[in-house]
Amino acid sequence: MLLASIIIHAAQPIRQERSAASIYHLLQGKRSAQTLQDAHMYGLTHLFGIYPKLSRQIFDQVAANALQEEDQDNKKNMPYFNGMAYQSQTEPFLYRLLLLVQLLSNQTKGENRYIPVTDNLAIQHWIKQLYRQEQHHLEDWRNGVYEELYGLLEKLPQIQAELFVDRLTGYHHIGLTTLQLAEKYHVHETDVLLYQTSTIHHLLQQAESNAAAFPYLAALMDKPQHKIRSITSTAQKTRTMLERGMSVEQIALVRGLTENTIKDHIVEITWLDGEALTSKFISDTDAAVILECAMQAGTNKLKQIHALLEGKYDYFQIRLALALRKEQEVKA
Amino acid sequence: MNADLQKALHKFYGYDHFRTGQEEILQSVLENHHTLGVLPTGTGKSICYQLPAFMRSGLVIVVSPLLSLMEDQVKQLRARGFKRVAALNSFLDYEDKQQVMRNLQNYDLLYVSPEMLQNDFLINRLQSLHIQLFVVDEAHCISQWGQEFRTDYLRLSEVIQNLDCPPVLALTGTATPQVQVDIQHLLGDLDMDKHIYPMDRENISYFIREVQDQQEKNETMLALLRKIQAPTIIYFSSRNMAESTAGIIRANMPEMPCAYYHGGMENEDRILIQQQFLAGQLQIICCTSAFGMGVDKEDVRLIIHYHLPSDKESFIQEVGRAGRDGEESVSVVLYSPGDWQIPIHLIEQDLPEQDSIQQLLRFLYQRVKAGLLELPSYELLIQHIPISETQWRFLLYQMEKHDIVKGNHLHYKANAWKEFLDQIEKFVGNRKRHKLKQLQRMKEWVYTDSCRRQALFADFQSEVRPAKGRCCDNCGDTLADWQAGLTNAQPERTGWREQLYHLLQQ
Ligand SMILES: Nc1ncnc2c1ncn2[C@@H]1O[C@H](COP(=O)(O)OP(=O)(O)OP(=O)(O)O)[C@@H](O)[C@H]1O
Numbered sequence: 001m002l003l004a005s006i007i008i009h010a011a012q013p014i015r016q017e018r019s020a021a022s023i024y025h026l027l028q029g030k031r032s033a034q035t036l037q038d039a040h041m042y043g044l045t046h047l048f049g050i051y052p053k054l055s056r057q058i059f060d061q062v063a064a065n066a067l068q069e070e071d072q073d074n075k076k077n078m079p080y081f082n083g084m085a086y087q088s089q090t091e092p093f094l095y096r097l098l099l100l101v102q103l104l105s106n107q108t109k110g111e112n113r114y115i116p117v118t119d120n121l122a123i124q125h126w127i128k129q130l131y132r133q134e135q136h137h138l139e140d141w142r143n144g145v146y147e148e149l150y151g152l153l154e155k156l157p158q159i160q161a162e163l164f165v166d167r168l169t170g171y172h173h174i175g176l177t178t179l180q181l182a183e184k185y186h187v188h189e190t191d192v193l194l195y196q197t198s199t200i201h202h203l204l205q206q207a208e209s210n211a212a213a214f215p216y217l218a219a220l221m222d223k224p225q226h227k228i229r230s231i232t233s234t235a236q237k238t239r240t241m242l243e244r245g246m247s248v249e250q251i252a253l254v255r256g257l258t259e260n261t262i263k264d265h266i267v268e269i270t271w272l273d274g275e276a277l278t279s280k281f282i283s284d285t286d287a288a289v290i291l292e293c294a295m296q297a298g299t300n301k302l303k304q305i306h307a308l309l310e311g312k313y314d315y316f317q318i319r320l321a322l323a324l325r326k327e328q329e330v331k332a
Numbered sequence: 333m334n335a336d337l338q339k340a341l342h343k344f345y346g347y348d349h350f351r352t353g354q355e356e357i358l359q360s361v362l363e364n365h366h367t368l369g370v371l372p373t374g375t376g377k378s379i380c381y382q383l384p385a386f387m388r389s390g391l392v393i394v395v396s397p398l399l400s401l402m403e404d405q406v407k408q409l410r411a412r413g414f415k416r417v418a419a420l421n422s423f424l425d426y427e428d429k430q431q432v433m434r435n436l437q438n439y440d441l442l443y444v445s446p447e448m449l450q451n452d453f454l455i456n457r458l459q460s461l462h463i464q465l466f467v468v469d470e471a472h473c474i475s476q477w478g479q480e481f482r483t484d485y486l487r488l489s490e491v492i493q494n495l496d497c498p499p500v501l502a503l504t505g506t507a508t509p510q511v512q513v514d515i516q517h518l519l520g521d522l523d524m525d526k527h528i529y530p531m532d533r534e535n536i537s538y539f540i541r542e543v544q545d546q547q548e549k550n551e552t553m554l555a556l557l558r559k560i561q562a563p564t565i566i567y568f569s570s571r572n573m574a575e576s577t578a579g580i581i582r583a584n585m586p587e588m589p590c591a592y593y594h595g596g597m598e599n600e601d602r603i604l605i606q607q608q609f610l611a612g613q614l615q616i617i618c619c620t621s622a623f624g625m626g627v628d629k630e631d632v633r634l635i636i637h638y639h640l641p642s643d644k645e646s647f648i649q650e651v652g653r654a655g656r657d658g659e660e661s662v663s664v665v666l667y668s669p670g671d672w673q674i675p676i677h678l679i680e681q682d683l684p685e686q687d688s689i690q691q692l693l694r695f696l697y698q699r700v701k702a703g704l705l706e707l708p709s710y711e712l713l714i715q716h717i718p719i720s721e722t723q724w725r726f727l728l729y730q731m732e733k734h735d736i737v738k739g740n741h742l743h744y745k746a747n748a749w750k751e752f753l754d755q756i757e758k759f760v761g762n763r764k765r766h767k768l769k770q771l772q773r774m775k776e777w778v779y780t781d782s783c784r785r786q787a788l789f790a791d792f793q794s795e796v797r798p799a800k801g802r803c804c805d806n807c808g809d810t811l812a813d814w815q816a817g818l819t820n821a822q823p824e825r826t827g828w829r830e831q832l833y834h835l836l837q838q
Pocket residue numbers: 347348349350351354371372373374375376377378379504505625626627628652656
């Protein structure tokens with residue numbers, strides 16, 4: 001089992017000094033000083049955040065077994081990972097690629113009624129933007145993506161190429177779920193995801209280091225030319241006033257709006273544009289505390305987070321922190 | 333015949349004729365009457381509110397019970413090029429919700445869950461818009477679910493009032509005359525034009541196979557699947573059984589692609605499975621009732637009930653997934669004598685025990701005495717009192733109705749609390765009896781030796797039409813010579829190179 005091998009691999013340097021939980025945090029990509037320090041100190045940066053959705057329960061189970069029969073498995077070839085460099089890009093890149101393949105495959109058959117493979121609005125807008133710019137070159141894109149994928153997948157172990165291509169959705173063909181892939185290829189569900197991450201890291205690494213050879217995949221790494229969504233003009237006004245140094249109360253007064261509306265604007269701006277404005281309202285450490293709480297509780301519910309943190313932060317601050325996370329994900 | 337309507341039907345859907353009832357309901361809606369429309373499952377109720385949304389200005393709000401149903405409809409409309417639609421439900425991200433709410437003026441059609449309509453901000457925004465029609469889809473849910481775990485359904489009449497009483501359209505495929513009255517009453521005693529059409533489906537036949545135990549059930553099921561070899565849905569009452577039986581089918585019939593589907597799965601996986609089924613990559617779906625209402629695949633030929641639901645309405649809804657193209661299709665119930673335990677258990681689970689109600693009130697009373705008037709969260713409650721979240725929501729609604737809870741606060745008056753305790757006991761008793769009676773009707777249908785078609789729909793309408801093909805086992809029909817037209821399976825491609833080529837180069 002790949003997860004077991006990875007745990008053993010990580011355990012070797014780390015184990016004398018740190019608990020098994022630190023490996024969990026490493027794989028899961030916990031953004032804490034301790035975990036980042038571990039990753040650097042023990043030379044495990046490539047494994048950082050390669051499995052964000054790993055559940056503690058599964059980890060504990062696999063780790064308990066793996067660490068007992070340590071030497072059996074670990075000479076296996078480790079697939080390529082570069083978590084520290086790519087963990088925040090992995091998901092956006094994957095979903096852009098999935099949606100792009102779906103679009104190109106349907107487009108050539110003249111089919112434009114299909115249900116997008118992802119619900120993520122940021123990804124959908126990103127691809128839509130790309131489509132607008134490139135709609136007269138879709139043939140080139142289709143051939144380009146095909147050739148680049150073909151060439152890069154060929155360099156990978158067969159199992160990774162199979163798992164990756166079977167996941168793709170296109171014209172009159174729907175990709176398989178993780179469970180279906182696991183059953184078809186007789187690997188664990190966890191490993192399906194790990195192999196997939198490895199494949200994406202491989203694609204990212206090649207596209208990044210040799211953009212001239214892989215222009216189409218490299219293009220999927222960039223931000224699109226234009227803003228994904230533009231800020232509403234009323235929020236834009238709020239922003240200008242904030243930049244002039246006005247407080248929320250002042251802006252509300254001057255504009256004849258409620259403070260809550262102004263706060264809505266700030267959340268909106270944060271979500272679209274990142275941290276430029278937030279430092280006035282919440283410090284980095286506080287944002288990190290809130291995000292960690294949200295992540296650990298697996299929730300985005302304001303009320304729940306508010307309660308978990310015992311009312312230390314108000315709803316506005318929590319919303320800002322969550323907006324910042326979203327920003328990180330989209331930024332990629 | 334209304335020529336404008338006809339033209340619109342052609343323009344937006346490409347259909348040349350209305351099906352029975354559609355035009356009458358549309359006519360009533362376009363004249364801004366409150367309307368109750370009952371049309372059989374799968375015959376095109378959606379058009380009755382979609383067409384007005386496309387034809388006229390103003391927003392159409394559609395209250396819909398199931399998340400998956402909502403998403404499905406929105407996606408399908410988008411895929412067809414109708415972009416001015418959106419869905420609002422509790423599963424959306426905060427940001428996405430805000431995004432939709434802020435842009436309401438840009439939509440013609442808005443699907444919402446009854447729970448979302450409790451959101452003041454949303455109501456506020458809606459009040460500033462012109463609402464041409466307020467639709468309650470699958471309206472039987474009001475009376476079926478409203479009382480227990482979807483109590484926000486009971487607040488729809490308030491919502492309608494708050495929105496200044498726009499024309500209301502209630503739609504369902506299964507409603508007895510009693511439920512029809514219920515719907516009208518619970519929506520605020522509106523004066524409704526009623527368009528009630530026969531609910532029976534002429535192209536579906538009904539069979540029951542009695543078996544002794546689970547093993548025999550599985551064998552019977554596998555034999556049936558081998559014989560029929562056509563798109564099939566199998567219903568279970570538990571997620572675990574749906575999963576494990578899908579495994580059994582895959583192991584025994586590797587040539588028949590099969591997967592499971594239930595509400596506990598990741599959203600992304602649910603979409604993929606449903607799409608695979610629609611695309612014909614999957615032949616068999618093992619599912620819970622989460623895969624039900626509104627699912628629209630035209631050529632499902634066989635519905636197997638591995639477990640029966642606890643009322644006829646749900647059964648008719650689930651069987652209603654079959655034969656939506658009008659071709660002959662079959663319902664088979666696999667039934668063993670022990671099966672009735674499951675629905676009885678589920679009924680017990682939905683409603684709170686008298687004991688827990690007393691405990692709850694005592695707990696709340698102590699909080700009141702200690703000056704804690706704020707309502708405790710469910711997370712806190714559960715540490716002291718053994719009730720499920722469903723039961724808590726039910727009690728909360730009842731306490732609000734009795735003025736014990738107002739807003740987020742407890743109001744203590746000795747008399748009121750005592751009275752509440754008495755009344756709630758009676759009420760729960762009545763609900764349980766009512767549900768057991770529903771179950772009893774389902775049971776009688778299984779044991780009947782007269783025509784199943786007649787027996788199934790007798791409660792719903794005065795006359796049941798004869799079957800187009802086979803009728804039922806009690807009428808002497810069999811499945812021995814039934815041959816569902818084989819659907820062409822997708823060619824199995826081997827290897828990633830071929831697959832990638834097929835996707836992008838063919
Ligand atoms: N006039 C028509 N002519 C041909 N096909 C139609 C017509 N009206 C609807 N249909 C098709 O019938 C199918 C079922 O429609 P729809 O999903 O609206 O049914 P429904 O009554 O809402 O069913 P359910 O009770 O299961 O929710 C759809 O595929 C729809 O496109």
